[in-house]
Amino acid sequence: MNNVIALKSYAADRWLAEGEGAELVSAIDGATVALMPGVADVREMIDHARRVGGPALRAMTFRQRGEMLKAAAAAISERKAELYALSSFTGATKGDSAFDIEGGIGTFFVYASKAKTLPDAHFMLEGGRETLSKGDFLGQHVLAPLIGVAVHINAYNFPVWGMLEKLAPTLLAGMPAIIKPATFGSYLTEAAFRIMIESGALPTGSVQLLLGDTSDLLDLLDGQDSVAFTGSAATANRLKTHPNIVKNTVRFAAEQDSLNASILGMDAGPGTPEFDLYVKEVAREMTQKAGQKCTAIRRALVPTSMLDSVQNALISRLGNATIGDPRDETTRLGALAGIPQRADVIANLGKLTAEAEVVFGGEVPELHGNLAKGAFFEPTLLRCENPDAAEAVHSIEAFGPVCTLMPYRDADDAIMLAKKGKGSLALSIFSHDRGVTVDLVKGVSTFHGRVMIVDRDNAEHSTGHGAAMPHLQHGGPGRAGGGAELGGTIGMLPYMQRSAIQGSEALISAVAES
Ligand code: NAP
DSSP states (O other): OOSOEEOOOEETTEEOOOOOOOEEEOTTTOOEEEEOOOOOOHHHHHHHIIIIIHHHHHTSOHHHHHHHHHHHHHHHHHTHHHHHHHHGGGTOOHHHHHHHHHHHHHHHHHHHHHGGGSOSSSOEEEEEEEEOSSSSOEEEEEEEEOSSOEEEEOOTTOTTHHHHHHHHHHHHHTOOEEEEOOSTTHHHHHHHHHHHHHHTOSOTTSEEEOOSOOTTGGGGOOTTOEEEEESOHHHHHHHHTOHHHHHTTOEEEEEOOOOOEEEEOTTOOTTSHHHHHHHHHHHHHHHGGGGOOTTSOOEEEEEGGGHHHHHHHHHHHHTTOOBSOTTSTTOSBOOOSOHHHHHHHHHHHHHHTTTSEEEEOOSOOOOOGGGGGSOOOOOEEEEOSOTTTOSHHHHOOOOSSEEEEEEESSHHHHHHHHHTTSSEEEEEEEOSOHHHHHHHHHHHGGGEEEEEEEOTTTGGGOOOTTOOOTTSEEOOSGGGOBOOEESGGGGGGGGEEEEEEEEOHHHHHHHHTO
8 A cells, every 4th residue: 555544533523633643554464554643632522522413413303313324324335435445454355344334334224214213303202101190190201312422432343334333323312422443443434434524414513533542531421421332341341440430320331252152953963954054154254354253153052963063064164265365356264453463362262272172273374475464364163072161262252263163962051051151242043943942042042132043944034143233232241241232222222311201191292292
């Protein structure tokens, strides 16, 4: 790349002067892609969101905000080629980039259409009228946007989707946002953000971009503000216990580490469609986005008798996953986001090997020329013989193309192992036995934000284990952080306050329609 991009934060409706910040390098070959800017004035940003962005959004009805999302999504879609060009520097293949870019645009469009199911008014109703006494005195729960600012802190793995999936429910709810992308790959987030600003689709002050240092941002928030975080559990724990967040009861939602599992049913032996579908899905989850998906399958649970067959089938599939320059159409496995991220994967892999054996991959591939400076890593399959007694394979997330194969004895054992993840974003089941499937779902649902069931009849239309759908909740309990993003109107709740309105029917109707 010849032109190094001088990144800028966007605060109070102006692009700040570029600074002499850190260099961001290409995941493919280490060449400099962009320079980070200097520190922004977060006090001014918060003030602008509260004074200008919030009132502008709250003046609009849900339906009008839906139209706004549609216009912004259309603008990004029109210029998405610019994003694809930058996305490859993050190590992403064209397919990986589509997952990020089209996924983000699609999320905006889905929220735009959800707006049509909401009132052309300013309160969202929850449930119906509650009869409180014999006379004309009723109750109604209503939801209204918080009057502060939503702070979005994102992880590096989805520079576009990560921004848009948080922004869609926030803007539809009627709250302005300050977006703080992860530093790695933030040139791609900045490009998508810039398109939205240049489109003029969003009202002044409704979105601002904070690159790099967040300074004393968290010190300045109060109970009408909201923080949505995606990243590691270690950072989440640090930020959610920040004294000001605790003192002012600032809403804090986290999407953090997740040891997602996929279960192959007892009925799905070699030769069945479910067996083949399972192997294909696990291999895809390992290689798509180089395994850097919070929802990726980390633990593949298979009946003991099928352990060898699944291992062999997976190895044969992974052997065909060409590693290399993500811009090359034949590449199936691109690079990790950077050399530090690869070092993390290698370190975590080291911890997993105390309990599991590497049966495929596990090394930095030998690539030539400039690619030797890239952040590539082989797809890596581990096998854990005794997962009941193991701990690391259920708790350490190697955030790359890494998955551990483990045997289970019966449905109860599979449920117990799935739950050893202590709460995950997603679990999938591949089985054609309805009774077994229902028992598994009953056993695991409280530990998983989303459960996907695949069989020969629905596979063609399946949206995939790792794809967070805008219509469905994205978030999981416990280790996964306890957050709940997306899910249509569910995703708007972190940005709205519920209030129970009591009064006569006529008064409640007047409020509801205002
Ligand atoms: P991270 O180091 O925890 O960083 C996440 C975000 O927090 C980044 O934007 C980071 O900014 C920011 N941050 C760090 N310290 C901060 C502070 N003191 N104040 C404000 N912001 C701060 O995680 P990451 O390395 O980006 O992501 C990798 C990890 O996230 C993976 O290991 C994976 O487990 C997890 N992850 C989870 C999900 C999920 O939905 N469950 C999704 C993706 C990733 P900088 O980049 O500028 O440091």
